[in-house]
Amino acid sequence: MELPAISVFFGAGAEIGYGLPSGGKFALEIFRISNEEDKESFRRQIKEINPMSQIASQWLPENYASKRLNVFGKGEFEGLIASSLENRKSNILEYLNNFDIKVSKLLSNWKVKETVIREKFAEKTDEQLGDMRYNQVIRLNDKLTSSVPLFESDYFSAFLRLLEKHPNDRQIKRIVRAFLELLIGALGQNLVSQLNEELFTAAPDGLSVFDDLSGIFTLNYKDVGQTGMEIVIDDLPIEIDENSDGLTIFRELGRSILEEIYCQAMDYQALIDSHFRYLYNPKAHWAKFSRIAIFLHTVRRYIKDYVTVDEAKLINGPGYYHDLINLGERFNLKAIGTTNYNNFVHQVISGTEIEETPIFHLNGGVNEFYDPYKNEILSNPTDEEREGRILVPFMFTQSGVKPLTSVSMSRKYVDLYDYFKESDVVCVIGYGFNGDDGHINGMFRSLVETENKRLHIFHFQTDNRTKHQLLRYYQERLRLNSYSNIKIHLVDENRICDGVIWYERLIDELVPTT
Structure with missing residues (x-):
């Protein structure tokens, strides 16, 4: 019998079990750490631009190499x-x-x-x-x-x-x-x-x-x-x-x-929104250009250097990423989508039977960089690729949807959407459908209403809301006409749903017993 096809989408909540902070904690910590190191790093990048190049003569303002760099601080x-x-x-x-x-x-x-x-x-x-x-x-x-x-x-x-x-x-x-x-x-x-x-x-x-x-x-x-x-x-x-x-x-x-x-x-969506457009036009407002550019470098450095992860759990589990390995034994795992910036999911499934499963980072990642001058995304750029360019870490924090216009980013969304369409079921874990992720929410809305796909949401229960109340809640979040294509599963901190591990509950529902 052919295995049912499944795709999984992860948000920040899926990584809390590995020791990573929640989305709110993450946002707060970004504004806590010093950004002087990122400021100096960006200054070096600016000074290495050839003053006779197109980017310097046409895109950057006069005297760009000596201009003061601004960062987010108490003034914001x-x-x-x-x-x-x-x-x-x-x-x-x-x-x-x-x-x-x-x-x-x-x-x-x-x-x-x-x-x-x-x-x-x-x-x-x-x-x-x-x-x-x-x-x-x-x-x-x-x-x-x-x-x-x-x-x-x-x-x-x-x-x-x-x-x-x-x-x-x-x-x-x-x-x-x-x-x-x-x-x-x-x-x-x-x-x-x-x-x-x-x-x-x-x-x-x-x-x-x-x-x-x-x-x-x-x-x-x-x-x-x-x-x-x-x-x-x-x-x-x-x-x-x-x-x-x-x-x-x-x-x-x-x-x-x-x-x-x-x-x-x-x-901080309004703060980012008020600065992000100047990433494309440094001549118009150099201070806002430098603030958003350095901020993105700070976000990446925080994730790389400050976010602590339980290394033992990341290697051996348990956790949602390790559960994918067991899930792959009972389902045809089509694709994995995530809003998380790190590459832990790839690290966990590497070397297993599902390591070839395509992974889509819809909010960018620590290994991706963005060239606002050329509207181009680069993965793990070499020193040669970096030369003569201004690159910023490619991460959507609470805003920043303009990079979606780049061909490579648009293709990510289309490809993941196609995998979702080919799946018998789409599971969502640790993702809250927040307003600042409207570009992703729209994809799920189309999947449910246009493609008539069933969305299985695994909700971490922290209050006394019933499944019916949560159906209404997610219907509002996704702006759906009906919640008929949403299925709510309540999970605890140990990933247990109705007395069994979450994917077993899914198997019970989707795989007929023989």
Whole structure:
């Protein structure tokens, strides 16, 4: 009997089991590390350009070799906050509105047990954590919201009690301010959006002047979210244990909570979008050209030098990439797609029976470089190929779709799509269908609606949403007319689905028993 044909698509979530960071953690770390090394490397690349070449005389600005190179820094924090509050305010509010649940979950794998934290709080305040709450004594303006669950929270109230008892503790004060900035910023963004959309609840259709007045309100982000951003970017983690002072433990707890919020809510798509087009036109804005170019070098260096991976697991497993080997024994594995930048999947299947399976990196990779002058992608370029060119690492972070116009990149999408069409089933693992991956989401949407293919999504269950709720969720994410061609499988951190390893569940569904 002919084996069923299958293709698999991986996102960042598939690599967490190998020790790699989540997408949010990855985004945050990029802005943490120093970019001086990348700045100097790019400066050398610029200076090696022949000043008589076409690229120098026609594409680069005058005196390019001596121009100052700019990098992303604190000056861009305001833009990062604005984009995050505008596009992911619901993530922030969901965290703050369920503060105790989120903190307790964080503490389940934290440096110090929750029981120790409660003991330390009692030592510092002569109170039990949760005895005193602030929902009756603190109220926000009703125009922002009618209720604030955060003020009823045990843990946020604990931070406020510590600040009352120790008013000169600068770090606790910064942490409390950071939480309040995020709360007010997210609620304020909701209010501004509502005002702009509903300035006039009724107006004659023939009078366009009323439409002209829409969108006139904006939020000043100068003092919103900046404190938290500075804490998570600049403040180093504090080494603590159960013998540490209570205030020290709560300082580190506050930093950890803020880090988790920013990991979930940080959106730098607008920042990248506002710079990426200048990668093609350095004459128009040299500062933005150099920022985006150096940023891409920093992303690659972070992945190569800073991302830690569990080498033992990468060699021996277990993990989703190793599962492909077992999957290949029961299916005809047509193709593997991924949004991840590294080449770990190739490393794992190399030397096995499925090593010839084509792998498509749709968001670029650490071995690929891009020539914006010629709109050309190079894989592992030699020194000779690099000579006389400006090359940047080819990676789509949260944006940057223009390189899709290159022939080689367009072909990747077409070829993978064709493999998907030839497959009996397409599996998606660890990929969230986020808005900044619209170029990939559109491919899946066409696959489901035009080709009538069944999409099997393996969802890592972290909450109590039912399969039906998740069907609706992914339908919205993919903008589908119906979820009839989506199948949800709930998996845990050990890749177990309904009591068996995920691919066994797939086999049970697709391969008839004899």
